[in-house]
Amino acid sequence: MANTVTTQDREIKHLNVLVQVQLNRAIKEIKAKGINPLVVETLRSKERQYYLYCQGRTAAEANKAGVPADYAKKYANPTAKKVTWTLDSIHIQGCAVDVIPQRKVNGKMTAIWNSQDKETKQIISIMEKYGFEPGANWKTSPDSPHFQVKGCRGTTYSASNTTKWVTKMIQFHLEAKGYSVTIDGIWGAKTTAAVNKFRKKCGWKENGKLGKNAIKVLIA
Secondary structure, eight states: OOOOTTSOOOOGGGSOHHHHHHHHHHHHHHHHTTOOEEEEEOOOOHHHHHHHHHBTSOHHHHHHHTOOHHHHHHHOBTTSOOOOSOSSOGGGGTOEEEEEEEEEETTEEEEOOOTTOHHHHHHHHHHHHTTOEEGGGOSSSOOTTEEEOTTTTOSEEBTTBOOHHHHHHHHHHHHHTTOOOOOSSOOOHHHHHHHHHHHHHTTOOOOSOEEHHHHHHHHO
């Protein structure tokens, strides 16, 4: 079934390639803990973001915030519950995913939307371990199902052009390839040295950077 503004895209393959690999690793560990994870949403269209923003708002309110007038008029639903506070979700970049546990309740498989649930907390811990920023940790409008990687849509990563979350993911892959790094989200001299060793092995100039092609080779 084709995705619409009212349905979620749940395909992991539609995410940024670095995010895909780390998400699959995290899900593997989540399942190993005996938890049954449900991927609720991955990539989101801009129009779907407009639709979500219009929930709980009038057309005038949505348009004032930046929703184009046609979409604001079409999707405004002031009686609904507000579900988002942004028009620039990381979902649109293919660098965010919503994940919750699901398990049998009274004999029926049920999605668990409870931030205090034991399995939800385990998912949050594991996703953070693999480099995802958990929405559950936000001081304003926490969102426990949401996990994102800011800065992942860049074309070249280095000590001067990265984020904590991108760095952490890169460090995971450097370590997996046998390079000595600390997986802490800090791109310091040790991470630069590991990147240069990797680049040298690939026959590339040791410039301390990872571009799109280098990332693809690193995570292969």
